[in-house]
Amino acid sequence: MASLTSIATPYRSSSYPSSSQALRVKLTGNTLFSAGVRSPASSSSLLTIRSAATKPDKPAAEVDWRQKRELLLEKRVRGVDVKEALRLQKENNFVILDVRPEAEYKEGHPPGAINVEMYRLIREWTPWDIARRLGFAFFGIFSGTEENPEFIQSVEAKLDKEAKIIVACSSAGTMKPTQNLPEGQQSRSLIAAYVLVLNGYKNVFHLEGGIYTWSKEGLPIESEEED
Secondary structure (H helix, E strand, C coil): CCEEEEEECCCECCECCCHHHHEEEEECCCEEEEECCECCCCCCCECCCCCCCECCCCCHHHCCHHHHHHHHHHCCCEEECHHHHHHHHHHCCCEEEECCCHHHHHHCECCCCEECCCEEECCCCCHHHHHHHHHHHHCCCCCCEEECCCHHHHHHHHCCCCCEEEEECCCCCECCCCCCCCCCECCHHHHHHHHHHHCCCCEEEEECCHHHHHHHCCCCCECCCCC
């Protein structure tokens, strides 16, 4: 098991530390330990806070893309272009599963599409989640996201295992090899498709080009007003 250790350097009694003095962070794995700060009012008092958090099991996004792609091909998940997707939705009762964040879905989506986020804003405040928030903030990202742990439960509440599903995200990846990408390129929708087939869904397809191409081709889009 690995750990993230964060140690605050002592304050000088006359001033607060600069940002470069404040924290030294060492990443050695999956457990967070934090040791506290010395009060500016007293050079002899030291407040120490120590906590530990174990990283959850590896999420689907961290599984090697080759492994995901092999399973998708084995389960006969194939890409469909946007016009074929519209036809399948109208004529064959296919469901478009939009896995983008809810805000993007509300801005515009194919009529009749169902939204279940593959990723969501980090919600919890466990030591591990705090460490992840700090990691995002270090790079100037203050709305860090995480894989939605309720994704499959939310899908199961709306669609049974025999449903014919076309998974869509913004621009989508591809399983098709190219000269620059001999194994294709993963995306949120392909990660979602991987999770679906892992959990017994039998009729899973992938929207090539994503909602971006759907809109660019002039296919119908509807939006939802914010409350």
